[in-house]
Amino acid sequence: MLKKILFFTLILSCQFVIGQQAIDTVETSKGKIVFFSNRTWQFLKDKSFDGILNRRIHEIVKRDSLNFKQPWDNEVCYSSLRHNDMSRLKDTIWLCVLEEEHNKFHFPVDGIVTSRYGFRHGRHHSGIDVDLDVGDTVRSLWSGKVRYAKYNDGGFGNLVIVRHYNGLETFYAHFSKILVSPDQDVKAGDVLGLGGNTGRSYGAHLHLEIRFFDASINPEEIIDFTKRECKDENLFIHKGLFRPGAKPTDTIDETEGGAEIAEHIEAPVRQVRQERKKYYKVRSGDTLSEIADRNQTTISKICQLNGIRPTTTIQIGKSIRVH
Numbered sequence: 001m002l003k004k005i006l007f008f009t010l011i012l013s014c015q016f017v018i019g020q021q022a023i024d025t026v027e028t029s030k031g032k033i034v035f036f037s038n039r040t041w042q043f044l045k046d047k048s049f050d051g052i053l054n055r056r057i058h059e060i061v062k063r064d065s066l067n068f069k070q071p072w073d074n075e076v077c078y079s080s081l082r083h084n085d086m087s088r089l090k091d092t093i094w095l096c097v098l099e100e101e102h103n104k105f106h107f108p109v110d111g112i113v114t115s116r117y118g119f120r121h122g123r124h125h126s127g128i129d130v131d132l133d134v135g136d137t138v139r140s141l142w143s144g145k146v147r148y149a150k151y152n153d154g155g156f157g158n159l160v161i162v163r164h165y166n167g168l169e170t171f172y173a174h175f176s177k178i179l180v181s182p183d184q185d186v187k188a189g190d191v192l193g194l195g196g197n198t199g200r201s202y203g204a205h206l207h208l209e210i211r212f213f214d215a216s217i218n219p220e221e222i223i224d225f226t227k228r229e230c231k232d233e234n235l236f237i238h239k240g241l242f243r244p245g246a247k248p249t250d251t252i253d254e255t256e257g258g259a260e261i262a263e264h265i266e267a268p269v270r271q272v273r274q275e276r277k278k279y280y281k282v283r284s285g286d287t288l289s290e291i292a293d294r295n296q297t298t299i300s301k302i303c304q305l306n307g308i309r310p311t312t313t314i315q316i317g318k319s320i321r322v323h
Ligand SMILES: [Zn+2]
Pocket: 115, 125, 127, 128, 129, 206, 207, 208, 265, 266, 267
């Protein structure tokens, strides 16, 4: 409830500062929070394109003396060369995930989440994995411009990176075929490539990352992977969104040598995924334990494969994966 009140206060107060390019300050029980209102968008037209799609976001970061870098580089996946340090982000940046001019979102591929963001087996997984078959079309989440589209030796395989008008970058990894070129404009839902199993990957899937100035954010902070839509048109960027001490690569291995060090780690769980997928169509009266028994598997395995909980109600007629 408090969160809601705070949010509405922000919206109201921000409306007063639009046009003045002022910074909004809000007193809360936790102290003073400075919000940079980026409601006044200034998109750079292609004429003198220097890689900046959202002038306002770049100005904010510059003004805060963070000295974050985000050059337009078609050759390296982390264009800041690990320069940006998210722990120095003292304030909160109000970012419009969707706004008037670029208000579309598209779910990247028709598949279920097989591995989430965060620590797995002592290593950090800086994206989310969505199941697919080789050759499935993978689409851009939002509109933007392709910054990188080529094979990546760091483990991503065939990788496409799109820089978006909302200030974020998205990484789409392991493609079997890339269908876009660097500097190409894309709209939300445009096909970027075909899903695959290239790079450090055990089984076809999409490895999807969302990054702000090269540092990864849990995609589930922004996208509801069950409803397949943006959770909110607003995103508040603050250092708590990034794991403590996060560097742009999110790697644990601090090996020297530039931006494209092998820090992309796929889940060992995928090594065992050699067998063919098998689905079961849910009928009236079915229970998860009956379905598990009938298909010689377990409830927890089914839950894991489908990203559901044992208590989740499954609709009749829906196909769930059992192997
Ligand atoms: Zn992954």
